[in-house]
Amino acid sequence: MALEPAITDLEQLKSHPAIAKLLAWNPVAVQGAKFDRNEISIYVERSLVREACALLRDDADCPYNYLADVTCVDWFPSEPRFEVVYHLLSIPRKERVRLKVRLEGSSPALDSVTQVWSAANYFEREVFDLFGVRFAGHPYLRRLLMPEDWEGHPLRKDYPVEGYR
């Protein structure tokens, strides 16, 4: 089992093109980065997510024009509790990158990226439905998988696996 140790030092990862672009635009945007198992993850500052995504999408060298996925991980009980994860793919350059945004547990909210990629529509609805993260600016933020009148957010860690019935 030959696993190389993860690189979590931002100084060592500054040369990665996506991180370099974000740092050149606004150094506050990148809170940290990780290179693990051949995948790069970038921790983005919460209020700058939408602009960071637009920057990466419109970049000339490596346009991340495809939003593969938006999902969330619940790290209850540690804070910051939620981590919204964006998986981006650049179709011309065949590169993947992962953006992560950390949110607090009480009323987590974030800007929607539907204006950047329309693909975010259903993905963000699903995150809202199953985790309770609100996306500001989403055209139709309603429950997607659970029934309209469901109470609670099933994929949170404090929601039991068997449900409440």
Added chain:
Amino acid sequence: MILNMGPHHPSTHGVLRLILEIDGENIVRIMPDIGYLHTGIEKTCEAKFYQQVVPLTDRIDYLCPLTNNLCYVLAVEKLLGLEIPPKAQWMRVMLNELTRINSHLVWLGTHALDIGAMTVFLYCFREREDILRLFEMVSGQRMMTSYFRIGGLALEPPLGFFEKVRHFARRFPAKVDEYENLLTGNPIWGMRTRGVARITAEDAVALGASGPTLRGSGVDFDLRRDLPYSGYENFRFKVPVGQDGDVFARYMCRVGEMRESIAMVEQAVEGMPEGPIKAVAPKVVLPDREMMKTQMEALIYHFKIITEGFAVPAGEVYQAVESPRGEMGYYVVSDGTAKPYRVHMRSACLANLQLLPSMCEGRLLADVVAAIGSIDIVLGEIDR
């Protein structure tokens, strides 16, 4: 008028509910309502050991169970850092391509059936029977095989298996010719599918479409060729790309893919390497049954793996494969214990479903059925 194309409908291929606002025969607005097949698989995965999740993955996209297996198993192997022996990789590719043909046969049969060509449905399912018998031969199960396990394959392929696969691979291209004979040059098929449900390349990329839905609009991107996994770099295959972005272009893409897939199956059978089918990792991969019955250490490893699972080093991985529907991805987060902390399935159909409004609004009601068929929707994958 608001019309409900309810979850119980023969043409929606699963429990898809569409709320249509129509003006005569024209669609003004279309809104899909999903969630009727939501079974909380992602939540269930957090309560199971890594190896116990494998049977759950079969049932997510139930038309290509081996592809789901492959994606999850590759993700966990990436987390563990396992090296998979070449024979296991080639078997995985071969069975994956047979699964792709299987899924496209269902797509073609049901899509043609919805549009009215009922004969094609029976022809496709006749070939599907042969493939399901092959799966039953190798794994004991026709559909939900769970044949790919973490570290390799579950069982050795039986004697005579490759002969049967070779026999099928020789017969199959003539069958694809039969389907094309019935449909491709058919003027009725042309009128129902050419120019219908058109989508441009920019819209498809922005809306997150993948697979033949994306390639039908002219975007040449295939994960098997561009971001290869599990030994696909050793295979020679072409990727069919359409230009018009309509139902007919997507149909030609998938029929072309069936032909390419059977060629890949032949390549796999001809070049199948010898060797073990499981990686060398005693704490993760179950030992052979003969060794388990005779050696004490093997018995202890077997017992520990089954009852306690194996701890996976902390980290996260996103692994995507090219399923018959598009980019299917598994995002697995591990916290260092024997149960996954989070498993998320990136469903190709969920993103492809977002194309439906742009494809259908302003068009006729009858085209909705053709559009849904051309996206090749499987609700199990959308709802999980």
